[in-house]
Amino acid sequence: MEENKDNIQFQISDELIEKVEHLIDSKSDFETLELLTEFHHADIAEILEELNLDQATYVIKLLDSELTSEVLIELDDDDREKILKNLSAKEIAEEIEELDSDDAADIIGELPEERQERVISQIEDEEHKADIQELLAYDEDSAGGLMAKELVKVNENWTVIRCVREMREQAAEVTRVHSIYVVDDDDKLIGRLSLKDLLVAKTSSNIKEIYIPKVDYVNVNEDVEEVAKVMQKYNLEAIPVVDNEQTLLGRITIDDIVDVIKEEAEKDYQLAAGITQEVEADDSILDHIKARLPWLVLGLFGGLASVFILEDFETLMTDPNVKKLFFFTPLIAAMAGNVGVQSSAIIVQGLANDVVKGSLLNRLLKEIGLSLINGIALGILVIFFGMFLNYDINFSLTIAISMLCVIIVAALIGTFVPIILDKKGIDPAIATGPFITTSNDIFGIFLFFYLAKLILGF
């Protein structure tokens, strides 16, 4: 049990990397193999990411395809791309042979188109080849793009004995057996059977008598986010995928869905922070610029728009008391931005989790009520601040009231922009970041100065 003790705490140490590098550089193949095969493939992938490209390629070529195919899947997209460039079509095909159809299709899908064909033509297992080609044809974001062809299915007309015999063969191909799918003679999905049921069933029974006709499934064209919602809601660990004629095509397992859920949540978070594309701390500066600069330019244009607005109120600068309004622009911009982001984040999460119920009017009234309370509380603080600084009470009141209006409007914009985007089929998460802060900055500052000017009678 010794080796297991460290499993959960697997941490790459500099010593380990140095040791691996040394073994590789001294071409100690046997020792390298001995050292690395001790590790889980996910750990080997972490080690490879610390090596240089030549060393990583060397390891991939050295280790057995059965192991390296799993390692390749665990690698970062960028690292995998680089390593695959160093392998021949034949070598890639050998890795692909070892993988489940979904992982195989994912890796081939990342290759340049002409390379895809060359790799596919080198795959020897004809059935595997056909499965991969079928999967490559589906949209990445559809159930078809996520499913694997490997599954265990039995015919309703079989007996339990025949079923077990056939399953032994099928099971050898399937990494994890979740459910046994029951089909009719036309290969149409009609029910399921759990391994547990089979375990407790009499061997003489007929599948027809013991299968469960109630089975959840998804259409091959269903959006993956929809699939994720269904699997979460009904607590499914695997779901069969069918075409429009109910023919069983494949299955999606929960571990693929975990990635979908995580990516979706991270994408929303990144959009909220003003970052497009999936970009990680360790990506290149160029990737970071592509992901970040467009949002900054948007923010800059928003800022320049508010320069125009403020220039319009330049005359207010002549009055020694009223010119203080200009000191409040960052405060107003911050409040408008913060309130807008809060409201939109709530709505975006609500839309993602399908909890935005009730009429638009109710939501409108709720947001107005909420902003009124928040705005009045903040307004009172501003008035105290003004008293502390001996501001004219009318001036403090003006700021408090204008700010209250800005807060209400910002909340409404923050609430309704995502709802409208969602209705138009645009990802509402785009509204939670710089987009909403920038527009709220402009709008808030204009409203603030306009109202202040009105109230103060300038």
Add this chain to the structure above:
Amino acid sequence: MEENKDNIQFQISDELIEKVEHLIDSKSDFETLELLTEFHHADIAEILEELNLDQATYVIKLLDSELTSEVLIELDDDDREKILKNLSAKEIAEEIEELDSDDAADIIGELPEERQERVISQIEDEEHKADIQELLAYDEDSAGGLMAKELVKVNENWTVIRCVREMREQAAEVTRVHSIYVVDDDDKLIGRLSLKDLLVAKTSSNIKEIYIPKVDYVNVNEDVEEVAKVMQKYNLEAIPVVDNEQTLLGRITIDDIVDVIKEEAEKDYQLAAGITQEVEADDSILDHIKARLPWLVLGLFGGLASVFILEDFETLMTDPNVKKLFFFTPLIAAMAGNVGVQSSAIIVQGLANDVVKGSLLNRLLKEIGLSLINGIALGILVIFFGMFLNYDINFSLTIAISMLCVIIVAALIGTFVPIILDKKGIDPAIATGPFITTSNDIFGIFLFFYLAKLILGF
């Protein structure tokens, strides 16, 4: 198959709710039962959330405990709390009897303390009661707080035949069998056996001969986020939980982990948007105020701080050209905020996914390089804008240079605040929202005016 066709598209319609309400109000018990038992428990939970409390309680009392216990788990925390208030300790205990130990402990854990004891005392199954009491003792955020006691375990000294016989009994208690855990005579985890292995093994074999000694597991005190990372990394669908002596205590399944991952990602997103606590669109106004107002007050204080700073530069207002600087405060605040949020979001996600590698110095240089490029690009745009408005070139240059410095400093603050928080054991996600925008607003505006004053020689 008709009923299945609609499974994935289950949508509550107003007609359905009206029908259910009508049946309940007219006390048509039989028809209500007949209608509702057609649905999946997750769908019934959705229906209950649309009813009023009396109606929902009525349904819970009407339906069979086996079904309603599952419905209760699917309900929103708030709705469940209200319904449980309407049930007696005995009624709750009856629901609890039907649940797996982890769900049972979760529900009991939500009750007020004295009620917990009364409910527990009413549970008839002594083993179930002991399991629940054990689970209640663990920290909510530890592996112990997430695990279920139900699992299938076999002794290494059994034969396959005895194993299958014993498993049939155990399996009846376990919702889903993922792995069969193998223990020694002291109940210590020594390996695992997949159902698949059992399916293909000869019935005469001994467990000792066929089990796999390599098994991943977690300690009962491990943090749930750590457990989630391990299960994701190693693609596990279930993981056994052991104590310090390696005694097998329970198991955690991937569906519980999905919730952990989702909640964690949503929490980060909410913090980034300036919302504490878990709050949903449909929660009460009071909950929303508690979650949102503190951040707005923080933003207000930040805004008031910048009022002080701007007052300090009041003299700049006397010069007709230089006073234009005040028109740029929203722009500078926006840039400082946006850059800071971008940098911190990247770091926070990197920390969460363990991809922040390399030395602090490298990260520092990378962020400075990135901000330099972004800042110069944005500065050029500002100079074009100035030319367009016939600004003095020196004034435009001043703004561009000051803004460049603000951007670099904002990126550094955004990068290092989360890293420092993380090292101090504070959730770094707190740094991605109003906290970073507010401090960057203040800092950015001060720096901008200070540098501009310096360059323009005031």
